Amino acid sequence: MSERIALSALEDTPSLPLQACELSYVVGERTLINAVDLTLLPEVITVLMGPNGAGKSVLLQLLHGLRVPTRGQVLCAGQPLTTAHRLRQAMLFQQPVLLRRSVAANLDFVLKLRAPEDRHAERNRLLGDVGLLDKARQPARRLSGGEQQRLALARVLAVRPRVLFLDEPTANLDPASTALIENVVRRVHQAGTKVVFVSHDAAQGQRLADEVIFMNHGEVLEQTAAVHFFDAPTTRSARDYLAGKLVF
Amino acid sequence: MQDFGDAFALAGQLLVSFDPDLREIVGLSLRVSVTSVLIACLLGFPLGALIAVGRFPGRGLLHVFVSAMMGLPPVVVGLMVYLMLSNAGPLGSLQWLYSPAAMMIAQTVLITPIIAALTAQVVADLNREYHALFQSLCVPAHRRVAALLWDARFSLLTVALAGFGRAVAEVGAVMIVGGNIANLTRVMTTAIALETAKGELGLALALGMVLMLIAFAINAVLMVTRARAVERAYV
Numbered sequence A: 001m002s003e004r005i006a007l008s009a010l011e012d013t014p015s016l017p018l019q020a021c022e023l024s025y026v027v028g029e030r031t032l033i034n035a036v037d038l039t040l041l042p043e044v045i046t047v048l049m050g051p052n053g054a055g056k057s058v059l060l061q062l063l064h065g066l067r068v069p070t071r072g073q074v075l076c077a078g079q080p081l082t083t084a085h086r087l088r089q090a091m092l093f094q095q096p097v098l099l100r101r102s103v104a105a106n107l108d109f110v111l112k113l114r115a116p117e118d119r120h121a122e123r124n125r126l127l128g129d130v131g132l133l134d135k136a137r138q139p140a141r142r143l144s145g146g147e148q149q150r151l152a153l154a155r156v157l158a159v160r161p162r163v164l165f166l167d168e169p170t171a172n173l174d175p176a177s178t179a180l181i182e183n184v185v186r187r188v189h190q191a192g193t194k195v196v197f198v199s200h201d202a203a204q205g206q207r208l209a210d211e212v213i214f215m216n217h218g219e220v221l222e223q224t225a226a227v228h229f230f231d232a233p234t235t236r237s238a239r240d241y242l243a244g245k246l247v248f
Numbered sequence B: 001m002q003d004f005g006d007a008f009a010l011a012g013q014l015l016v017s018f019d020p021d022l023r024e025i026v027g028l029s030l031r032v033s034v035t036s037v038l039i040a041c042l043l044g045f046p047l048g049a050l051i052a053v054g055r056f057p058g059r060g061l062l063h064v065f066v067s068a069m070m071g072l073p074p075v076v077v078g079l080m081v082y083l084m085l086s087n088a089g090p091l092g093s094l095q096w097l098y099s100p101a102a103m104m105i106a107q108t109v110l111i112t113p114i115i116a117a118l119t120a121q122v123v124a125d126l127n128r129e130y131h132a133l134f135q136s137l138c139v140p141a142h143r144r145v146a147a148l149l150w151d152a153r154f155s156l157l158t159v160a161l162a163g164f165g166r167a168v169a170e171v172g173a174v175m176i177v178g179g180n181i182a183n184l185t186r187v188m189t190t191a192i193a194l195e196t197a198k199g200e201l202g203l204a205l206a207l208g209m210v211l212m213l214i215a216f217a218i219n220a221v222l223m224v225t226r227a228r229a230v231e232r233a234y235v
């Protein structure tokens, strides 16, 4: 079937490194993203931090092709971002968007799109990974917040992404769900997926990050190894942010 | 003119005895309206979804057109279909005027815009919720439409039943194109109008009660399915 995208056909499209070149995004008079230059390498987990309204979500949406940049471009392995690349990217939203169906049917929707051979086994494996196997038949939108986010995570993994964006996925979750999601993310990273994780939680950053990107006012102020960032951030804003002060 | 007591007694008797005339009229009404609703849904659901999520030139115009058609007076629809089907009209050779087929066409024309417009609204609301997910997953357009229609199925059932209610209760259009011919095109509403005019209130009352019963049944079905859907957060 034509709309099914055989995964093997895509193996050849290299996705990484992911780069932003002079990336800007302007709405009306406001510059939400201002000439951002970034290179995201496959080997490291990148945690994106910055105060509310810094532009983290917008930047992820640009990198994922959900918004079209006003200036500049996103490059995947040196090539402009196309649908072929986007098919191997996935994004976990801060508020999970679940279909009005059962837990299992939510996964099947994606598995049918991407047509892996043994859909049933794949679905059960994914549900097992996020601890929802016993809830497969339940209506997805009747799950608790944490369970919904775990289901959404299983669903993005069904895409078998090369690049995984997570926009504050654990913002409202209890420690157990947070730990589960962090563990899955680590495993996915070890299996070769580039992870870009937005978080406000410095402790979480320290647990997960290999490198930290710090943003404010639509600009990238730091891109440093995690050890350096949490010990000695170079910018004043980052120091204030980590100290829990309001950043201007 | 009978007195009211007699009329009610006769109506009750007709209903209890399952009078053949009554049965035929009710049967034809249901056949015509159910067929019309099915066709109208087949046309209106995809059309509504297209209006809701489609990105093509003229989409706004189409939306306005469909919304405007919603308010068409049934007699005007009846007149249009009459002109189409009359001997001089473009479809005159079909010889469908004064047949159940003509009534089905009239009712379909009447309710398709209603179903399409309501569907557009339901689907647009759901699409606002799903849009980012669909974008992120690069879901092809036809899959989006299918998923939206499926996930909106409980709301669309309400839409379909609203269409049915309107079709089965409509008089003007079926009178014009059906002609209210006994044993051929006489449906509940046209029979009620005729019998009442003749002063034969018994049959009119019995048919009126059947119509009310249908309305109650529709609402009961709606309430039960909605409650089930709400329980599962599917609406």
Ligand SMILES: Nc1ncnc2c1ncn2[C@@H]1O[C@H](COP(=O)(O)OP(=O)(O)OP(=O)(O)O)[C@@H](O)[C@H]1O
Binding pocket: A027, A030, A032, A050, A051, A052, A053, A054, A055, A056, A057, A058, A059
């Ligand atoms: N479509 C839009 N039109 C106008 N302004 C927008 C639009 N989208 C986002 N913004 C603005 O862009 C700024 C950055 O938003 P963004 O959601 O990226 O912040 P964030 O860093 O993710 O913040 P948070 O930590 O609160 O999630 C905000 O001030 C927001 O109001």
Ligand SMILES: [Mg+2]
Binding pocket: A056, A057, A058, A167
């Ligand atoms: Mg955000």
